[in-house]
Amino acid sequence: MCGIIGYIGEKVEENLLQGLERLEYRGYDSAGMTINRGGEFVTYKATGKVENLKKTLKFNDDLGMGIAHTRWATHGKICIENCHPHFSSNGNVALVHNGILENFEDLKAELSKEGKYFYGQTDSEVIAKCFDRLDIKSLRRVLGKLQGSYALALIAKDSDSIYFVKNKSPLYVGFDGSQAMVASDPSCFVGILTEYYTLEDGEYGRINKKEAVFYNKNNEKIEKYITKLDFKVSYEEKTGYDHFMIKEIYQSRIALENIIERYKQEEIINKLKLLKNYEFDRIYLVGCGTAYHAGLIGGYYLREAFNVDVFCEIASEFRYKNLNIDDKSLCIFISQSGETADTLSVLEFCKEKGGKIVSITNTEYSTIARLSDICFPICAGQEKAVASTKAYFAQCLIFYIITTFLKGKDYILPLQNFKRQIDFGDDNILKPLAKNLVKYDKVFFIGRGVDYITAKEASLKLKEITYIFSTAESSGELKHGVIALIDSSVPVIVIATDEKLFNKTLNNAYEIKSRGGKLILFTSLQIDKDIKENFDYVIEVKKTSKEFQSLQMILPLQKLAYFTAIEKGNNPDMPRNLAKSVTVE
Ligand code: G6P
Numbered sequence: 001m002c003g004i005i006g007y008i009g010e011k012v013e014e015n016l017l018q019g020l021e022r023l024e025y026r027g028y029d030s031a032g033m034t035i036n037r038g039g040e041f042v043t044y045k046a047t048g049k050v051e052n053l054k055k056t057l058k059f060n061d062d063l064g065m066g067i068a069h070t071r072w073a074t075h076g077k078i079c080i081e082n083c084h085p086h087f088s089s090n091g092n093v094a095l096v097h098n099g100i101l102e103n104f105e106d107l108k109a110e111l112s113k114e115g116k117y118f119y120g121q122t123d124s125e126v127i128a129k130c131f132d133r134l135d136i137k138s139l140r141r142v143l144g145k146l147q148g149s150y151a152l153a154l155i156a157k158d159s160d161s162i163y164f165v166k167n168k169s170p171l172y173v174g175f176d177g178s179q180a181m182v183a184s185d186p187s188c189f190v191g192i193l194t195e196y197y198t199l200e201d202g203e204y205g206r207i208n209k210k211e212a213v214f215y216n217k218n219n220e221k222i223e224k225y226i227t228k229l230d231f232k233v234s235y236e237e238k239t240g241y242d243h244f245m246i247k248e249i250y251q252s253r254i255a256l257e258n259i260i261e262r263y264k265q266e267e268i269i270n271k272l273k274l275l276k277n278y279e280f281d282r283i284y285l286v287g288c289g290t291a292y293h294a295g296l297i298g299g300y301y302l303r304e305a306f307n308v309d310v311f312c313e314i315a316s317e318f319r320y321k322n323l324n325i326d327d328k329s330l331c332i333f334i335s336q337s338g339e340t341a342d343t344l345s346v347l348e349f350c351k352e353k354g355g356k357i358v359s360i361t362n363t364e365y366s367t368i369a370r371l372s373d374i375c376f377p378i379c380a381g382q383e384k385a386v387a388s389t390k391a392y393f394a395q396c397l398i399f400y401i402i403t404t405f406l407k408g409k410d411y412i413l414p415l416q417n418f419k420r421q422i423d424f425g426d427d428n429i430l431k432p433l434a435k436n437l438v439k440y441d442k443v444f445f446i447g448r449g450v451d452y453i454t455a456k457e458a459s460l461k462l463k464e465i466t467y468i469f470s471t472a473e474s475s476g477e478l479k480h481g482v483i484a485l486i487d488s489s490v491p492v493i494v495i496a497t498d499e500k501l502f503n504k505t506l507n508n509a510y511e512i513k514s515r516g517g518k519l520i521l522f523t524s525l526q527i528d529k530d531i532k533e534n535f536d537y538v539i540e541v542k543k544t545s546k547e548f549q550s551l552q553m554i555l556p557l558q559k560l561a562y563f564t565a566i567e568k569g570n571n572p573d574m575p576r577n578l579a580k581s582v583t584v585e
Contacts, residue, residue: 001027001072001086001579002098002172005188006153006162012064013057019181019188020050020070025580026098026184027072027385030083033057034094035066039157041094045083049574063367065162067153069096072579075104076121079545086128089116091155093131097124099149100584107145127152134159140202142220149341149584153182161206166199169583170339170367173197173207174229180207186365193227198370206354221437223305227365245465245572247384247579249558252393253422255521259397260415272405278356283310285542286318286346287334288582290388291395293457294360297333297550298329298399300450305403308430311550315342316585318349325353333359335580336383336391338366345585347371360398362391385573386580388462396551414545418552421484423542424543425556427563433520433537434563437468438490444482445472447495448505455495463563466574475508488516494535496523497549497558510534523555524549 003023007015012035014084020031031053037060046052050070069084069569078081085094101107104123107130112118127150130142134156135388137184154398162174164182173182174189174196178194182188186196202217215367218265231533241247262268283302285295294315299312300553331350335343338361344503351357359372362380369375378394397415404411443462445455447489458515463470473482475494485579486492494504494509502525524544532538563574 001581001583002069003027003070003184004084004096004098004151005069005184006065006067006096006155007179008065008162008181008207010063011059011061011404012066012159013059015192015384016066017054017057018185018191019049020053020068022129022187024050025069026583027070027579028162028574029073029078030071030080031069032083032085033066033068034073034085034155035060035064036157037062037064040388041091041157041179043085043094045080047080047083048312051333051405059226064309065160067094067155067162073101074122079120079316081120082091082122082125082174084120084124086120086125088128088131090132092158093128093134093154095124095128095131095154097150098151098583099126099439101127101146101150101473102148103146104148126573134163136206136213136215139165145202151184151438157193162173163204163206165204166392168341169203171199173199173212175209175212175309180209180212182207188372189229189533190582194229195228197224197226198365203235205365210447213332218396228283242566243385243571243573244561245387245389246389246559246562248383248385248556250424251381252390252555253419255378255380255390256393256415256419256422257396258381259394260412262377262379263401264412268376271376272402275358275374275402275530276406278330279328280356281308281328282323282324282330283308284323284331284350284355285312285334286315286327286331286343286473288315288340288342290344290457290460291336293453293460294392294395294399295332296453296456297396297450298332298402300335300453301399301403301547305407313346313555315340315346318346325350325355327354327356329353330356331355333357333362333368333372334395335359335366335368336362336378336380336388336395338368339581339583339585340368341583344368344371355488360395362394371415375489383580386575386578387572389461392427393554400547414547415519418544418548421445421542423546423554423555425559427541427559428539429539430556430560431563433539434560436489436566437560437564438466438567440468440489442469442485442490444490444492445470445477445495446492446505446508447472448475448501451497451500451501451505451553454497454553454557455493458495458561461561462560462564464560465569465570465575466579467576468564469569473503479511483511483515486512486515486517491518491520491536493522494521496521496525496555499525499551506531512514523551524553
């Protein structure tokens, strides 16, 4: 995580600030900026969000050059000393870093022996201390020492260029004769540049207003293809909403509309046909966090449709499982950002083993999308809130489409019908429930079958933004451990959408009630009054067709998490300790 940016041109502070605001989804522990003005560095640093840095800035319209950073802390506490940019010992070179330097302890020991002093605890400062001056030769010398992941942007007091390096963390560069830029995300170029270069691992070089010079990992000078900035980054405002999260929950409907339109197009049909022609005898579904849960839903769809083994895996655990990947493996990677380091490294591993690589992502220019044989876009539009909502909804829909197409059936009409039925739940019921939920320090979710997956995602949402301890159990597993924690201080949210499983789930709910637990039912089933009386709350969710019921159900549960976070006084868009894009393993 962390976002880095560098800019040469007029209004340096303003352009860097705008970039930082766009990169803030990558971390918001601290933010900093260094500008070279007439051969001297001017530095601004602030802990917390970019808005704190903004308050300290002195804007200058003149020509200049600078680098900036927004941090998600990995090494060293959140304080000004650890805030980027970091500097060489002689103060001549300033650097911003995204990634993790794995051998930083060894390098630090070496540099300390040479008498170098460290003002902070970050691995990034160690890289800065490897420099005294900045040119391609010294960059190469330092790169030879580094192990780990790093996207770097560097400036020096005596140089007219920004130097850059990319290894396992994303980096893009662009220039147009009057300005130049490097950034972790090409969205920073929108409104400034119209074309950009995408760096591959091991590439490095320098850029100024007039030229870009690139080298590959073998130190050979290379020419690179330029890409047109053809995507529109609509900088969504909260218009009409208090937070992005609640707006994005409601935008699930727009995502569905976008999907219906895009998935009618030949471009997508051809991708689906290509997928249908693949021969495979196993499917692996890989992701992290919410994207992993979307994979679980995908597994649920695919298993119902095919007689083939489907394995759903958390990316960070994948490599420890000795899974058998070969050219008969269909490997599907789910990632909103398309940059999650763990997901990306499994993708590279599966690619090397000959697996067929398919991705489902919201970011069509991302590394995961670029490395895939087929990339299915989720058409959800920019998702700004850290806790993923509309992207989950859209990822699950893409699994529905893939499964339905592979079965040879039409998916457009069922999606259109679902669009008409979508229900976001009744705020007059959800808000009082949220008011009640904040009184507790833990909340459990239970469900069976697909409802267990929804329980997992609902529980993740709640803990991410309310900081209330929460976990999801399969209803049947409760009695094998978790029931020991149940007493009158524990609310349990029961999710029930499957008629056939309801009686079993109900029995599990009664086991909780007998031990004094509070019962909250989220259901789309018709339930008798005397059964309802056993529950402290009953939230009735509109019924829709079976394949979409779990997607219908997640919407009010996302809203419950949102309203509970508001009750707690938290900012649901930027929960503590989290980041939207996790580019470190
Ligand atoms: C972070 C985000 C989650 C997201 C996960 C995977 O933890 O906070 O919301 O689900 O990363 O991200 P991806 O971009 O790969 O979907």
